[in-house]
Amino acid sequence: MNRKKNRIAGRILSAIFLFIGVSVANVNAQVHEIGLGAGGFNYTGELARKFNPLFYRPGAEIFYRLNFSPVVALRGAFSFGGIYGSELKSKDPVANYRQGEFKNNLTEVSAILEYNFFNFRAPKDSRKAQSSSRITPYFTGGIAFFNTQQDLGTGNSFFNVAIPIGLGFKFQLSEHWNLGGEFVARKTFTDYLDGVREGTINYRRTGDILKTDWYYYTGLTVSYTFYSVKCPAIYHK
Template sequence: MTLHRIQLALLVCVMLQIGSAFFSTQAHAQYKVSTSEIGVGIGGANYKGELAPEYRFLNNQPALTVFYRRDLTNTFTARGGIMLSHRIADDNTIGDDVQDLPLPDYRQAELRLSLAEVSLVMEYNFLDYYDLSQKVRISPYFFAGFAGLIYNKKLTTDNPSLPSLDKPFDTDLTVSVPFGVGIKYALSKHWNLGLEFGTRILFNDNMDFLSEADGKHVANPYDKDWYYYNGISLSYTFYRANCPPPYRRQPGILD
């Protein structure tokens, strides 16, 4: 419950910071140089739900991301990305204390889950990362935004008294709210290294198929599913000079 409150508080803080960007008086056109980046990342995707009620780093499964980032001001950057992952979650291999509780022992369930996420987020940079005059360019950042998620799932059970838990592969679409923290470090003028941890809030409890079955309580109906991504990235920066508007002669008194 404490982690949940911290995550929600962080989300509110980030959204307030992003909202302030719309009232900024500094226009992007004032910069002499604008930047955009393309990059890839590798890391782990983590699911938190009925089969894994608590976040554990060791439950991460491999994930791959590709993204495009563009600076809007010296503080804000916009980023669009795609994240792909596949994982298997099992009541017998959760890896924490909950695996010995009666409900997981009763379910004996296994989940196969593949997901693809398309996201658009805003990043708030604490330092002026895009100032090329700095000898060392580094900045921590917050990010928040929206994402569309398509996921494919299959649920099986070893408990013969719960035949309704055996469900074939099914594909669903939903939306989520990604937010989190990261840090950027410039390896050179063009190459950047990044490290990020992010949480995704879902608005349903259906990522793992577990809700109610045959009138028997097999899940917590009051808790939503979550998923996470944490990883490292490498990106390449493109620079573009912002030329001033062309000079136009103003008409004089004698014109």
């Protein structure tokens, strides 16, 4: 299982670096951003078979975004927050019997590619400036590494890989300030987020070993843009 996760992570990282290389080869200037985000994490797994908005718990992120062009960007982020799930009010017979509930903390680092559907915030002196937009939806996907508790009884932590996939929007408030929002789902390769796995919880029914847990982040972001300055070429006779 670890070899499979390593292969998947390696392929995703290779695809990201290849995409960055192609983008850099076709762009003259880069735009840098730093930002903060606030929102909430959610979870689905054995203790939450369906997405439940009542299970949201606070979360936040700090990120750096490198805009290779008005269409393509790469974002690196550090995120943290809580996840929660419960069967205490479930009407499902199995869940009602098991009566499982968990609370967990989570930290994450990620590298995510963003594809803007419109030319977003093109530099004024570029050929794309006339067709640029102050607002754009975007698609995002990449790789994340997260840390949380493996055994909720003992507090032992574990490190794992997730695949983030989501949608968002960006809005240019001014020349330097931007507002954004997104919903990103993380597919994990573990069934340990909620403490229900091949073993038991409260000495009752085991978890579903054929399915892995997911976690989600929904939030708003504010970022500040730094435009790169082009130095004029100097020619010597």
